[in-house]
Amino acid sequence: MAKQSARERMVASAREMIRRRGVAGTSMIEVLTAAGASRGSLYHYFPGGKTEMIEDATRSAIADYTDVIELLAGLEPEQAVPLLIEGWKAEVEASGFTAGCPVVAAAMGGEYVPTARAMAGEAFTRWSAQLERMLVNTGVAQHRVQSLATLVLSAVEGAVIMGLAQHSSEPLRRVGAELLTLIQSQREDGPR
Template identity: 55%
Template structure:
């Protein structure tokens, strides 16, 4: 009798890999850790990811990018004064829920660099798309395109940096300060 693949098992492995990347980075996420944390078997990993660890990590990064990009695209439909605090609140809640142990898997992928070039490239593309989304939002609020792009870049860089500072300091204060300052900058640019 032929065994059929269970997509729920694969999804669980992808979610587990994403969480481990958020906590340990790309280089610190091993197949053995994924097996332990997901409750799966080593054989199931190779069944769902015949390309091994590289394929598993890439799928986890792509999954995170898809989810977070959908959120950013939604936020970009709102006024900046509403969107920026919501984005920061998401990361504050995520950081607090993990007791300041888990950050953005896209930032972790970006840091994979030479040892994991595909996730790093995917992260760069995702960040560029997020900047574009924020720039469109700001242009819709009357900010000139070149200034909107610069502010969009600043917003994504500042929020990602604030998350990292928050994790290091085990505090939401950097995220809250960045949200306030970004809203003030956008208000001043209008």
């Protein structure tokens, strides 16, 4: 694995801090410290200051999660939904139930960095479209796919938030099971 540059470490640290503290609670100095970067590197790499750093962290998270969603969208829901749920369970459990989705955090912190909120909105639109493709490919009626894809994405993100608040993976487990049941019930040719 290639060694990360100071800028890459700073973006990764900002992304992790956003997951844990939100946009408003993300401090540039703490990001520098966590990344092991010098103060002089801050405006060298981020001449736009905190806004640019938050945008880059959000962009990084969106790219990674988009790769996952695209991969999952090529699978059957019986494979994709459990993998999505297990992935989120692993992330929130590894954080000790202190870190959620950085893209949701960017959306929630939109009054501080409106461009990050806009990026999050565009990402949610792209992710929903990928889920729509999966649903169509598995036999869900076209008139149902848009709302069902929105529900899948919203339910999983909501379960992550509930899990953090309740310090439990149970909301994710329940949502995963219900989503599978719902998707199967919407297939025109019946459950597989």
